[in-house]
Amino acid sequence: MRVATDIGGTFTDIVYIDEQGKVCVNKSHTTPPDFEQGVLNVIQKCDISPEEVKDLSHGTTVVINALTERTGAKTGLITTKGFRDILEIGRGNRPDLFNFNFKKPKPFVPRYLRLEVEERMDYQGNELIALKEEDIKTCVDTFKKEGVEAIAIVFLHSYINAEHEKQAKALVEKLMPGIAVTASHEVSKEWREYERTTTAVLNSYVKPSAKTYIDNLYNKLEEMDIKCPKYIMQSNGGTTTFENAKEVPINMVESGPVAGIYGSAMLGEMLGENKVIAFDIGGTTAKCSLVDGGEVKTTTEYKIEKNARFPGYPIRVPVVDIVEIGNGGGSIAWIDNTNSLRVGPKSAGALPGPVAYQKGGTEPTTTDANLIAGRLSPKNFDMDVDMEKVRGAIQEKVGDVYGINTEEAAMGIIRVANSNMLNALKLVSISKGYDPREFALVAFGGGGPMHAAALAKELNIKKVIIPLAASVFSAWGMLMTDLRSDDIQTYRVKLDNPDFDAINAEWEGLEEKACQDNARKGISREDVYFQHYLDMRYIGQDHTVKVKVPNDPMSAENISEFIEAFHREHEQNYSFRLDESGVEIVNIHLASFGRIEKTPIKEAEILPYSLEEAIKEIRPVIFEGDGTLDTKVYDREKMSPGMKLEGPAIIEEVSSSAVIYPGMKASVDKFGDILIETGV
Known part of the structure; x- marks a missing residue:
C-alpha cells in the first residue's frame, strides 16, 4: 500500500492505493500550530495496517507558513566585506513604478546581524583574498551574544568556487555546534548575488522549524509502526527524503500545491490530454498552472509575497510555475473604502472558518455564498449548519450595504470570486502566449469542481476534467511522482563557436553527481533518468529563457536544434524571435529523477445503481x-x-x-x- 498525505489551510487529506490499484481517500481538519497531529488524525480515520504501508509521501505548508507569518528563526548573515547591505539594496526594478509610497521589502535579517568577513573570489573563481578566519570567529561571538538561531553564509562568486564558503561553514559549525547553517552554494549555484543571498537566508530562516516539524512527524509515524521509506513533496514537482528536506527546506516552499499540478499532468496523460490547465481551489487559496505537451513547467524566478505593488522576495530554486491567489472556500467577502465588494485574500481558514462551520466565524465567505446559492447542501457538512446565521451574515455584511436581498448578495460574492480566479487562469495562459481553447481544465480541491464550469465557459475551454476524489487530488498527485533533484550551474558560453567537449563534460559531471546522490537514497543507477534544460538568451540581453533541450551530447551536427528550441521558447514567451542574433548559454540545469515503483490505477467498478x-x-x-x-x-x-x-x-x-x-x-x-x- 502506498500512502500520501497533504496539509491544506483548512483540511489535511490522505490518499492510499492498495496492491490491486484501488484508490481510497479521507480527510480531517488541519490542526494548527501542531500540523503533524492533523496527519496522524487522518491516518487513524482510515483502515490502514502500518505493516502494509510500502511508502509514505507528504506535502506540507510548514515552510510557506513560517515565511508569510514571520515565525522562523532569528537569523544572521555572514558575507563578503562590502556586501552586507545587499538585502537592503535589492533590485531597482519594481512592479508599481508610480507609487510614491513604495517601500522596499524589509530584509529577514536586520542590519546588525549582517556581518562581513575579509575574503574574495573573482568572477572566474580565482582567489583574490584568502578567507580571514579571525573574522569568522568575531562573527560567531556576535551571534552568540545576540541569540542567533540560524546562520546564512553568502560569499561573492561562490557559485563558481565555493571553497571559502565550505571553510567558513566548517568553522561556524565547530564554534557553534548544532546551529542551523546554510552556505549559499548548497541551495543555489546561479549568479545574481541578491537572489542567491535571499535564497540562502530564507533557507536558514525556516531550517530550525522545518527540522522540528519533520522530526516530530517522523517520530510519531514510527510510534504508529509506520516504518516504511518516507518522502516529502518538493516545489519542483518531485519528492525527496525526510533527511534531505531538513537540509534544504526552502525546496518545500510550495510543497503541497505542486503535487496537484503534477497529478494533473499524469491524469491528462492517462486520458490522452497532453495540454491541460491545472486548477486547484482549497479553503484558503486558488492555484493554477499550465501543462503543455505533458511537461510541468518549472521556474527559478519564483518570489514569495509578490503582487502588483510589492516586488516580493526571490527564491532561486526550481519551483513549478504556478499562480496563486487568495481566493478559496474560506475567503472573506468585504467592502473596501470605495464601497466595492471584494473577496479575499483574507481567509477565515480552519479556525474560525466560514459562518457555516459554527466555530465563531462571523464574516461571510465563498462557502457561505455557495450554500445560499444552493450549490452546496447543509446536509453534506460534517457539522450542523445554521442557515439562518449564514443568511444573516451575508445580508448584514453585503446585502444591506447595497440594498439587495440575500440571494443577490451571495451571487455577487460568487461572481467576484470567479472574476479573481479567471484573472489567475489568464495569467498562466493568455498572458504567456497560450490559447486556453486548446487546453482541458483539470479542476480539483474542495472548491475547484464548483467553480470550474463557469470559468471554462468564460475562457471558451471545451472540456473540464474533475478527477475521482477531487478534494484530495493533490495527495493523489504525490503518489504519481518520482524522487527529483535539480542541479543548476552558471556556465556562460556563446554558441557561435562553443567548446562541445567542455559543455558535454559539464553535463556528464552533473549526471554522475546525481547518480551518486540517488544511490545514497537507495535508487540504483538504472532507475535514474534525466531531463536537460538550458537557461539561454540573445547576446546583449540581461535575463534568460529556460529551454528544454535534447539529452544528447551537443555537437556541430545538432547545435541548430538547441538554438531553434531557444528561438521557439523565446517567441512563445515574448511573441518575437531574433534569428540573426547570437545566442548564449547562461546556466546548465539538470533535473534528475529516481524512479519509484508505482501501482497502476484500477479502473472504476460498475456499481448496482442506475442514473x-x-x-x-x-x-x-x-x-x-x-x-x-x-x-x-x-x-x-x-x-x-x-x-x-x-x-x-x-x-x-x-x-x-x-x-x-x-x-x-x-x-x-x-x-x-x-x-x-x-x-x-
Missing part, C-alpha cells in the same frame, strides 16, 4: 443568467463509468460538489473521473 437511483434530491439552485432552477443532485458514490447526464445538475461527494450549468453535458469515464463538455 435515476443516483439522484439524491432535486433542489433549487441559482445559476448566473438563468435564475433559480430546480436541479437534480447526484450522489457521486453511486455513479459508474459510462453514465451521462445534462445540466443543470450537481454531482455531490463527501467533500466537494461539481456544478454542471444548463446546456452542458457530463459523463463518467472508466477511471471514475467526471468529464464536462461546456458546449462552447
Whole structure:
C-alpha cells in the first residue's frame, strides 16, 4: 500500500492505493500550530495496517507558513566585506513604478546581524583574498551574544568556487555546534548575488522549524509502526527524503500545491490530454498552472509575497510555475473604502472558518455564498449548519450595504470570486502566449469542481476534467511522482563557436553527481533518468529563457536544434524571435529523477445503481443568467463509468460538489473521473 498525505489551510487529506490499484481517500481538519497531529488524525480515520504501508509521501505548508507569518528563526548573515547591505539594496526594478509610497521589502535579517568577513573570489573563481578566519570567529561571538538561531553564509562568486564558503561553514559549525547553517552554494549555484543571498537566508530562516516539524512527524509515524521509506513533496514537482528536506527546506516552499499540478499532468496523460490547465481551489487559496505537451513547467524566478505593488522576495530554486491567489472556500467577502465588494485574500481558514462551520466565524465567505446559492447542501457538512446565521451574515455584511436581498448578495460574492480566479487562469495562459481553447481544465480541491464550469465557459475551454476524489487530488498527485533533484550551474558560453567537449563534460559531471546522490537514497543507477534544460538568451540581453533541450551530447551536427528550441521558447514567451542574433548559454540545469515503483490505477467498478437511483434530491439552485432552477443532485458514490447526464445538475461527494450549468453535458469515464463538455 502506498500512502500520501497533504496539509491544506483548512483540511489535511490522505490518499492510499492498495496492491490491486484501488484508490481510497479521507480527510480531517488541519490542526494548527501542531500540523503533524492533523496527519496522524487522518491516518487513524482510515483502515490502514502500518505493516502494509510500502511508502509514505507528504506535502506540507510548514515552510510557506513560517515565511508569510514571520515565525522562523532569528537569523544572521555572514558575507563578503562590502556586501552586507545587499538585502537592503535589492533590485531597482519594481512592479508599481508610480507609487510614491513604495517601500522596499524589509530584509529577514536586520542590519546588525549582517556581518562581513575579509575574503574574495573573482568572477572566474580565482582567489583574490584568502578567507580571514579571525573574522569568522568575531562573527560567531556576535551571534552568540545576540541569540542567533540560524546562520546564512553568502560569499561573492561562490557559485563558481565555493571553497571559502565550505571553510567558513566548517568553522561556524565547530564554534557553534548544532546551529542551523546554510552556505549559499548548497541551495543555489546561479549568479545574481541578491537572489542567491535571499535564497540562502530564507533557507536558514525556516531550517530550525522545518527540522522540528519533520522530526516530530517522523517520530510519531514510527510510534504508529509506520516504518516504511518516507518522502516529502518538493516545489519542483518531485519528492525527496525526510533527511534531505531538513537540509534544504526552502525546496518545500510550495510543497503541497505542486503535487496537484503534477497529478494533473499524469491524469491528462492517462486520458490522452497532453495540454491541460491545472486548477486547484482549497479553503484558503486558488492555484493554477499550465501543462503543455505533458511537461510541468518549472521556474527559478519564483518570489514569495509578490503582487502588483510589492516586488516580493526571490527564491532561486526550481519551483513549478504556478499562480496563486487568495481566493478559496474560506475567503472573506468585504467592502473596501470605495464601497466595492471584494473577496479575499483574507481567509477565515480552519479556525474560525466560514459562518457555516459554527466555530465563531462571523464574516461571510465563498462557502457561505455557495450554500445560499444552493450549490452546496447543509446536509453534506460534517457539522450542523445554521442557515439562518449564514443568511444573516451575508445580508448584514453585503446585502444591506447595497440594498439587495440575500440571494443577490451571495451571487455577487460568487461572481467576484470567479472574476479573481479567471484573472489567475489568464495569467498562466493568455498572458504567456497560450490559447486556453486548446487546453482541458483539470479542476480539483474542495472548491475547484464548483467553480470550474463557469470559468471554462468564460475562457471558451471545451472540456473540464474533475478527477475521482477531487478534494484530495493533490495527495493523489504525490503518489504519481518520482524522487527529483535539480542541479543548476552558471556556465556562460556563446554558441557561435562553443567548446562541445567542455559543455558535454559539464553535463556528464552533473549526471554522475546525481547518480551518486540517488544511490545514497537507495535508487540504483538504472532507475535514474534525466531531463536537460538550458537557461539561454540573445547576446546583449540581461535575463534568460529556460529551454528544454535534447539529452544528447551537443555537437556541430545538432547545435541548430538547441538554438531553434531557444528561438521557439523565446517567441512563445515574448511573441518575437531574433534569428540573426547570437545566442548564449547562461546556466546548465539538470533535473534528475529516481524512479519509484508505482501501482497502476484500477479502473472504476460498475456499481448496482442506475442514473435515476443516483439522484439524491432535486433542489433549487441559482445559476448566473438563468435564475433559480430546480436541479437534480447526484450522489457521486453511486455513479459508474459510462453514465451521462445534462445540466443543470450537481454531482455531490463527501467533500466537494461539481456544478454542471444548463446546456452542458457530463459523463463518467472508466477511471471514475467526471468529464464536462461546456458546449462552447
